[in-house]
Amino acid sequence: xxxxxxxxxxxxxxxxxxxxxxxxxxxxxxxxxxxxxxxxxxxxxxxxxxxxxxxxxxxxxxxxxxxxxxxxxxxxxxxxxxxxxxxxxxxxxxxxxxxxx
Numbered sequence: 001x002x003x004x005x006x007x008x009x010x011x012x013x014x015x016x017x018x019x020x021x022x023x024x025x026x027x028x029x030x031x032x033x034x035x036x037x038x039x040x041x042x043x044x045x046x047x048x049x050x051x052x053x054x055x056x057x058x059x060x061x062x063x064x065x066x067x068x069x070x071x072x073x074x075x076x077x078x079x080x081x082x083x084x085x086x087x088x089x090x091x092x093x094x095x096x097x098x099x100x101x
Contacts, residue, residue: 015040021047058085058093066090067097 017027019042030041030048038051058066062083069079076094080087 017049017051019045019047020049021045055086055089058089063093063097066094070094 014025015027015029017040018025019027022042022045024042024044026043027040027049028043030039032038033050040049040051041047042049062085066079066083069082070076074082076087076091080090083090
């Protein structure tokens with residue numbers, strides 16, 4: 001009869017990835033996206049993240065410029081091309097700011 005090996009506590013490898021939501025380093029690999037990018041799972045907050053996100057976050061300075069341009073009558077598409085973001089991103093951020101105020 002074969003004996004089962006006793007389970008030993010695995011040491012978690014530090015991947016150098018920090019959770020962008022809670023700041024924890026308690027992050028483990030969690031598969032890959034269809035395009036080959038590595039995904040990670042935060043063991044503290046349970047959220048998933050990608051190593052190199054495709055989309056960049058909108059900076060506060062760019063949001064202020066986008067709001068100013070929109071108030072001057074520029075279209076969402078023109079603002080997106082000017083600032084280098086997607087049109088949907090511009091529309092979503094402007095809508096969010098206007099709803100908050």
